[in-house]
Each structure stands twice: as C-alpha cells, then as structure tokens.
Amino acid sequence: MYHSINHSTLSLVDLGWSEFFDDQIGSDETGLVPVRVATVHRSRMTAQSVAGPVKLRLPPKTNTAYFAVGDWVLTEPRTHLLVRLLERHTLLQRQTEGARTSQLIAANVDTLFIVTSCNEDFNHARLERYLVLANEAGTTPVVVLTKADQTADVSPFLQKAAELQRDLDVVAVNAKSDEAMTALAPWCGAGQTVALVGSSGVGKSTLLNTLAAKSSETAQPTGGIRKGDDKGRHTTTSRSLHPIIGGGWVIDTPGMRTLHVGDVGIGLDILFSEIMELAPQCRFRDCSHTQEPGCAVQAAVAAGTLDPERLARWRKLAEENRGNSVTESGPRGNKTPEFRGKRR
Structure with a gap:
C-alpha cells in the first residue's frame, strides 16, 4: 500500500538525503539547515525542508542559473x-x-523517466538523445510509453524502445490510470527521486498528476496533441519538485523541442555498446567505421547483425558530440558547478 507525504514526519532521508551529502558537511556547518531546491526562477528560489516548503533568501548577485531543481543547499x-x-x-x-x-535540468535524480507516447511522437533518434543524457549523468533511464489505452497493440512500441539500449527498462501505461503508479512503483519508493522528460503533449503532466495524486485544485495543467501533426502543446513552463504517493519525489520538466549533445562520451558509449564492443576488432585503431578495410562494425552491418540505421544515428551523434565538446566530462557527467558559495 502506498503512503503519502506527511510533512509533520519528514526526515532528510525522506527528502532524498544520503551519506554522500552528509560527508560534505564541515564541522563548522552543523548549525546550518539542509534543504532541497524545489523551484528555480530568474530572481527567486523555493525549497523543501523537513518542516515543509520554504522561500529561500538569496545573497546579493546570486545567479540562479547555477542551481537546479533537486539540488541540496x-x-x-x-x-x-x-x-x-x-x-x-x-x-x-x-x-x-x-x-x-x-x-x-535537474540534480540528484535516481531515475529518469523518458516519456513518449504510442503514436507518431515515438522517435528513435530523439529517444536516443534522452538516453545519452541519462547515461552521462549516471541516472537509471526508463522509457515510459503513454497512451497505451489508445493503441490497439503496444507490443511493437515496447520492442522498438527495448532495442534502443541494452537492458533498458520499458513500461507502457495509461497515464490517467492508478495502474500507472503500480507499474512505476519500483522506481518511486521512499526517498527516491525521478524526473520526467519528453516532448510536449506526451502526457508528462498527466503522469505527474497520477504519481503525486494531485487533486483537481493542485493538478498540473495538461494539454493534448494537435490533430494532424501529433505535436504537443507546452503546458509545463518551469521545473518543479513534487512528492510522490509512494514516498519519493518527482521533478517535472518542460517539453524540449531540441536536445543537442556535447561532452557525453560516456553516455554515447553506453547507448551504443554493441558498436563499442566491435570497434576494438577493427584493423585500424582510428577506424571511422565507414569504408576502411577490416572494419568489424561494417562487417556486422553486412552480416545483418547490426542495423545500418543504428550505425548512422551513432555516427551523427558522435560527430555532434565532437563539435560541441569543449571540456572533459566529469565522473558520470557530474561537472563541478560554477557556483560553489562560501564556506563559513
């Protein structure tokens, strides 16, 4: 049975706190209060504390762009x-x-729910970009296929999504049904944080309302897909942190029209692991997997064990990544934030 968030009994662990953050507290900082960033706007920020929501007071010249929903401060x-x-x-x-x-986009996320729908919104290339994002950050990606109730047969969508990455979890749901909470419960337990990403109109806000059991008064606005082109309408305009009825937390994000990649070498290697495993077998160490003799990747394409479209998408993302990479990726994509603040 799921339990709801009771602010009178919240602990830091309930908010997602762990030893990783505890180890960062200096002996001279024990009097300070850890809170978790819930919203970030141009000139203001709010946070979730063990006592409930608080409005943060910002020091002069604070650049809120250096903070993300889900941060601990x-x-x-x-x-x-x-x-x-x-x-x-x-x-x-x-x-x-x-x-x-x-x-x-979001910080300290355990699982990234990559939301797409069982219709024309399903797009291999776009989903792969989200997977790169999750892999590089070190979060667990889960593809959530919405509008399963509006599709005669969801199995082709489940299969296509599962083929995108090795050992990828894929779940098909009706975002309006309580059964969606049951299907996603393994990633929504107490103290866990999930984030929702996907294009507009795929049902992210509807799914959030279900996960958080929001009433009609507190529900996130929802919008449908435009007829004719299956393009979504933007309903979520900013990122925000919400409690889940299972005891975890969900971060909602606006729909993304474009998602460029850069500094995501680890994320690409995980996504295209079958290509990375073949590459060492190529005759030339710097093989581009295009026309070189003795290319193990091209041999796999010729043998029918590697989809040529998959190889083409890898090549496109790899080239884009090289063009956009200006700094080395940190461990699991966790670059040092530009704002560090002052230690007391």
Whole structure:
C-alpha cells in the first residue's frame, strides 16, 4: 500500500538525503539547515525542508542559473538565507545552441523517466538523445510509453524502445490510470527521486498528476496533441519538485523541442555498446567505421547483425558530440558547478 507525504514526519532521508551529502558537511556547518531546491526562477528560489516548503533568501548577485531543481543547499536556520550549494550526486544538463554553458535540468535524480507516447511522437533518434543524457549523468533511464489505452497493440512500441539500449527498462501505461503508479512503483519508493522528460503533449503532466495524486485544485495543467501533426502543446513552463504517493519525489520538466549533445562520451558509449564492443576488432585503431578495410562494425552491418540505421544515428551523434565538446566530462557527467558559495 502506498503512503503519502506527511510533512509533520519528514526526515532528510525522506527528502532524498544520503551519506554522500552528509560527508560534505564541515564541522563548522552543523548549525546550518539542509534543504532541497524545489523551484528555480530568474530572481527567486523555493525549497523543501523537513518542516515543509520554504522561500529561500538569496545573497546579493546570486545567479540562479547555477542551481537546479533537486539540488541540496545549506541555509541559515532562522532567515533561510542560502549559504552553500552541495556537490551533486547526479546532474542532468543539456547543450543549448549558442550558449557557452549547459542548461541545468535537474540534480540528484535516481531515475529518469523518458516519456513518449504510442503514436507518431515515438522517435528513435530523439529517444536516443534522452538516453545519452541519462547515461552521462549516471541516472537509471526508463522509457515510459503513454497512451497505451489508445493503441490497439503496444507490443511493437515496447520492442522498438527495448532495442534502443541494452537492458533498458520499458513500461507502457495509461497515464490517467492508478495502474500507472503500480507499474512505476519500483522506481518511486521512499526517498527516491525521478524526473520526467519528453516532448510536449506526451502526457508528462498527466503522469505527474497520477504519481503525486494531485487533486483537481493542485493538478498540473495538461494539454493534448494537435490533430494532424501529433505535436504537443507546452503546458509545463518551469521545473518543479513534487512528492510522490509512494514516498519519493518527482521533478517535472518542460517539453524540449531540441536536445543537442556535447561532452557525453560516456553516455554515447553506453547507448551504443554493441558498436563499442566491435570497434576494438577493427584493423585500424582510428577506424571511422565507414569504408576502411577490416572494419568489424561494417562487417556486422553486412552480416545483418547490426542495423545500418543504428550505425548512422551513432555516427551523427558522435560527430555532434565532437563539435560541441569543449571540456572533459566529469565522473558520470557530474561537472563541478560554477557556483560553489562560501564556506563559513
């Protein structure tokens, strides 16, 4: 039986706290209060504490772009003044065209629910980009196929999604049904954090309302798919942290029209593991897997054991990654944040 969040009995562990964060607290910081960032706006931030939601007081010249929903920060107990950002266990971020730095999506996420629907929105190339994002961050990806109730046969979608990455979990749900909570329960336990990503109109907000058991008064606005082109309407406009009825937390994100990749070498290697395993067998160490003699990857294509479209998508993402990579990826994609704050 699922339990709801009771703010009067919350602990730090209920909020997602672990020894990873505990080890970062200095002996001179024991009087500070850890809280978890719930919303980030241009000039204000809110957080979730063991006592409930709080509005953070920001120091002068604080750049909120350096913070992500899901971050842990230390605050003054009486004033809620933000003192310091703790190092992240995982960090989801994406490249944005023309920007010098990556856009932060969510922090300290255990599982990434990559949401798509059983219709024309299903797109191999776009799902692979989300998988790269999750792999690089070190989160567990799960593809959630929505609108299963509107599809005569979901098995082709389940099979196509499962083929995207080795050992990938794929779940088909009706986002409006309570059965969706049951299907996703393995990743939504107490203290666990999931994030929802996907294009607009695939049912992310509907799924959030189900996972969080939101009432009609508190529910996230939802919007459908436009007839004719299956393009979604934006309903979520900012990222936010919500309690799940299973005792965990969910971070909702706006739909992404584009998702560029950069500094995601680890993420690509995990996604295309079958290509990476063949590469050492090539005659030339720097084989591009195009026309070189003795190429094990091309031999697999010729033998029918490797999909040529899959190879083409790997090549496109690898080239894009090389063009956008300006710094080395940190462990599991967890780059050092630019804002560190001052230790007391």
